[in-house]
Amino acid sequence: MERKWAKLPGTMALLLLISLGMAWGSYTSAPAPAAATGCSSYSGRSCEECLKNVSCFWCITNNACLDYPVRNILPPSSLCALSAARWGACWINFEALIITISVVVGLILLSITVCCCYCCYCRKRSNSLMRLEVEEENLIRERERKKQETLQRKNERSIKHNEIRKKYGLLQDMDHPYSRYENE
Known part of the structure; x- marks a missing residue:
């Protein structure tokens, strides 16, 4: 299986590995205790810990882990600006x-x-x-x-x-x- 990865270009292989890692992490990790306690318990910690729970999003401006507003497609600017919000992965705006x-x-x-x-x-x-x-x-x-x-x-x-x-x-x-x- 390693031979197939060697044939892919570097950037494409990196993106593929990141997406597989994210998918693997969501399948193999145990349910996050944040679901029971809420996303706000991860505020002040790290973005990675907050985003382990799919129902949470991270706001960089105040280092807060917030519940994703399911009723809205996009989180309102009153919660966090879109340029500072992270959901799914910490490295993507x-x-x-x-x-x-x-x-x-x-x-x-x-x-x-x-x-x-x-x-x-x-x-x-x-x-x-x-x-x-x-x-x-x-x-x-x-x-x-x-x-x-x-x-x-x-x-x-x-x-x-x-x-x-x-x-x-x-x-x-x-x-x-x-x-x-x-x-x-």
Whole structure:
């Protein structure tokens, strides 16, 4: 298993190890006694001790461990400023966490929108190209049909003209090309 970690880039491996450590710590640690006594009992201690309990958040400005206000999505500024609040990990600022998550979600939504628009554009373009090809094929077929019809009419006219020439004796013997000159 150590070989797989060696292949990852340093920063990515570090982030992965930190997240695995946080997840492992939340699974292996016994339930924190703070749940029974409340988050305020960890005030004045360290951020790490406070954040062992998931229902608590740490405020750096007054070194207080506070109950996370579950009714609100974000803790109100009356409790602690977002730039000073820590939740989940002590090294990440709550304000930076919100900005990072919103940027990542925005980029994902933007990329999905761009992909959908590109796919629709490609489909529309391929359909229009297929229509153009079909129309071009139809035009070529129509030209060929008209060409055949004109050739057929030309042959029919030449046959009729030859019949009229024969009738009036104007048709010379076409077997011998110099027969016209011999008769003169």
